[in-house]
Amino acid sequence: MKAIQITKRAAGHYTAATPAGVYAIDRIGRTWHLTGPRVARTFRTMRAAVATAHTLRPTSPAGGMSVRLIKLIARTHAAAQRVTKALAYRVRSGQIAADLENGRLVRTGDILERLGAGDLKDGYQSWYGKHVKKAFVAALGADPVRCWVQHRTTGKWIRVHVYNPFDMALYIGLATYKRTAHLARPALFQAAYTEAA
Known part of the structure; x- marks a missing residue:
């Protein structure tokens, strides 16, 4: 004392x-x-x-x-x-997770799903994501936004990059990665049509 x-x-x-x-x-x-x-x-x-x-x-x-x-x-x-893991990770991501759920942001896997290539192996999808990130960084000089999501096959919580659905990096990544290059031209037309509408 x-x-x-x-x-x-x-x-x-x-x-x-x-x-x-x-x-x-x-x-x-x-x-x-x-x-x-x-x-x-x-x-x-x-x-x-x-x-x-x-x-x-x-x-x-x-x-x-x-x-x-x-x-x-x-x-x-x-x-x-x-609290449950799902709630904990949802809170950590905040508004980004809400934008992802509402379609204002997309993952690279979402783009592949829309183009009918959702069955591409996880490793190939990951490489596509790396090409997209490289194009994004080259254009803007900064990393894209990240969000916590559950892995589609393992169920583990992982952080992934998310993008605006009309971000050109998504389509440049398609064109520069050999396993998705065949999807690039239809995807660009679809994106241009959707944006014009």
């Missing part, structure tokens, strides 16, 4: 200087009252009031947090650890 300094102001009235601040210890009738920043407690004896003053700790400049708030935060953390 850190030492505190007790100063007598008058009979039954003391000041306690503690690391947490300055507190008043006053006798009112048969009880002793400890009052100060964030504290107002009543005790039967002065010794109990002084013992409590010893336990007071300094808080942050903003005033610290109440015990109730600390317990609420602890309960929230405990609850967050028990």
Whole structure:
């Protein structure tokens, strides 16, 4: 326990200087009252009031947090650890996941599905995705946005790049990857027609 300094102001009235601040210890009738920043407690004896003053700790400049708030935060953390994986990853992705579900963003696998090449092996789809990312970075000088999704075959949660459905990088990637090059011309016509409509 850190030492505190007790100063007598008058009979039954003391000041306690503690690391947490300055507190008043006053006798009112048969009880002793400890009052100060964030504290107002009543005790039967002065010794109990002084013992409590010893336990007071300094808080942050903003005033610290109440015990109730600390317990609420602890309960929230405990609850967050028990949510399902799907909800946890959905929350991590936030608005990006919502845009992906609504079709405002697409994965490279979604483009292949639309073109009838959804049965392409995972490894080949991955290489197509690498070609798309390379084209995107070359055009904009930055990585595309990423989103947490469940892998279509393994069910594991993975981060994938997502794009605007009309992003030219998707179609450049089709043309530059030999296993999807045959899909590039129909895809460009389809994208141009959809955008014009």
